[in-house]
Amino acid sequence: MVKQMRTVYLDHAATTPIDPEVREAVARAMAECWGNPSSLHLFGRKARDLLDEARVTVAHALGCLDAEVFFTSGGTEANNMAIFGAARVAPPHQRHLITTAIEHHAVLHACQRLQQDGWEVTYLPVDSTGMVDPDDLRRALREDTWLVSVMHANNEIGTLQPIHEIAAICRERGVWLHCDAVQTFGLLDMNVEELGVDMLSVSAHKLYGPKGVGALYIRGGVKIAPLLVGGSQERELRAGTENVPGIAGFAKAVELSRTHHFAAWQQIWQLRERLRTRLQDLVPDIQVNGHVQQCHPGILSVTFDGVSAESLLIALDRHGVAASAGAACSAGSIEPSHVLLALGMGEERAMSTVRFSLGRGNTPDEVDFAAEVIEAEVARLRSKTTASGGRVYSPAEASPSR
Numbered sequence: 239m240v241k242q243m244r245t246v247y248l249d250h251a252a253t254t255p256i257d258p259e260v261r262e263a264v265a266r267a268m269a270e271c272w273g274n275p276s277s278l279h280l281f282g283r284k285a286r287d288l289l290d291e292a293r294v295t296v297a298h299a300l301g302c303l304d305a306e307v308f309f310t311s312g313g314t315e316a317n318n319m320a321i322f323g324a325a326r327v328a329p330p331h332q333r334h335l336i337t338t339a340i341e342h343h344a345v346l347h348a349c350q351r352l353q354q355d356g357w358e359v360t361y362l363p364v365d366s367t368g369m370v371d372p373d374d375l376r377r378a379l380r381e382d383t384w385l386v387s388v389m390h391a392n393n394e395i396g397t398l399q400p401i402h403e404i405a406a407i408c409r410e411r412g413v414w415l416h417c418d419a420v421q422t423f424g425l426l427d428m429n430v431e432e433l434g435v436d437m438l439s440v441s442a443h444k445l446y447g448p449k450g451v452g453a454l455y456i457r458g459g460v461k462i463a464p465l466l467v468g469g470s471q472e473r474e475l476r477a478g479t480e481n482v483p484g485i486a487g488f489a490k491a492v493e494l495s496r497t498h499h500f501a502a503w504q505q506i507w508q509l510r511e512r513l514r515t516r517l518q519d520l521v522p523d524i525q526v527n528g529h530v531q532q533c534h535p536g537i538l539s540v541t542f543d544g545v546s547a548e549s550l551l552i553a554l555d556r557h558g559v560a561a562s563a564g565a566a567c568s569a570g571s572i573e574p575s576h577v578l579l580a581l582g583m584g585e586e587r588a589m590s591t592v593r594f595s596l597g598r599g600n601t602p603d604e605v606d607f608a609a610e611v612i613e614a615e616v617a618r619l620r621s622k623t624t625a626s627g628g629r630v631y632s633p634a635e636a637s638p639s640r
């Protein structure tokens with residue numbers, strides 16, 4: 239019998255495994271609620287009831303009305319819908335938008351598209367911990383500012399932004415605030431009223447739900463234009479037959495997260511801290527990135543000086559340890575992450591940064607195993623670098639077996 243390799247999944251910020259109860263909810267919806275929710279007959283009504291219930295579940299978790307929840311195909315679409323939808327209803331003399339330098343590409347690329355269409359966009363800087371200064375927002379707001387978009391937790395370094403304070407400033411100035419909460423929904427207690435946001439994006443696959451489903455919260459009274467046109471689904475804001483099984487799985491994931499989340503937060507934070515202290519004890523010349531307290535409980539970004547992150551990830555993968563780089567892969571070339579550069583990090587160090595992200599299925603034993611593997615592989619890769627006179631090896635050179 240072939241012995242199965244041990245695997246340790248430390249990439250929950252990329253996606254989470256599906257909870258078995260979510261899987262069941264999706265399968266049940268597929269088997270029993272396959273009707274079109276827009277149909278008036280019995281089959282349609284069954285699917286419609288399921289959708290309505292799911293909307294109430296998500297609304298409860300967000301602290302809003304069910305009429306303020308719009309299902310989408312995920313976080314990317316929710317972000318696009320908020321930004322383009324708000325932009326389309328802007329008066330011609332109010333085409334200024336403010337965001338931050340460290341947003342997810344689903345926000346940044348939408349903003350860049352608007353710039354091509356003649357919008358002016360201000361990208362707020364962050365400090366070395368990844369935190370936005372609300373005073374910078376105050377200074378950046380103009381008479382013609384129409385929208386502000388600031389994320390809740392950054393997906394690469396975990397830093398949590400002072401959304402409450404940012405929202406108060408936007409309210410004072412009568413400017414809409416959109417928040418990308420894809421990394422925190424289901425983990426942090428989230429109440430859109432308390433946060434003070436006008437729009438908020440969430441995604442199911444970051445909270446042990448299925449991929450390809452999410453939602454945009456739009457505060458009552460905020461009127462945006464649809465991104466997708468066609469049928470009159472989602473109160474005419476998002477055309478297209480709803481992904482009923484996906485939405486059923488999303489609602490189940492939300493329900494489970496509400497029963498788990500305080501315990502999960504504690505447990506995940508303890509595991510993250512265990513990994514951080516193990517690495518700091520075992521591996522010399524490393525730097526932990528992000529804010530020490532204001533941070534996502536599961537995200538740990540670490541710079542390993544003199545080590546190519548890509549080589550390290552490939553080496554870890556050979557031991558069954560899954561993590562990811564603080565770098566975006568585009569068109570076959572690895573670019574240093576815009577988030578790490580925005581912290582003031584140099585390109586070389588950015589390319590030496592790995593993100594470990596823990597979730598509720600991880601155990602202390604897994605963390606200890608991962609730390610030992612990381613220690614050994616960093617030492618091996620550094621010895622190669624030293625042998626080559628300080629040159630950081632590329633992955634192909636560093637791991638000839640792949």
Ligand SMILES: Cc1ncc(COP(=O)(O)O)c(C=O)c1O
Nearest residue numbers: 312313314342344393418420441
């Ligand atoms: C902060 C953030 N926003 C948006 C997204 C996109 O969400 P989705 O994968 O559901 O489109 C992600 C996914 O990684 C994310 O981390």
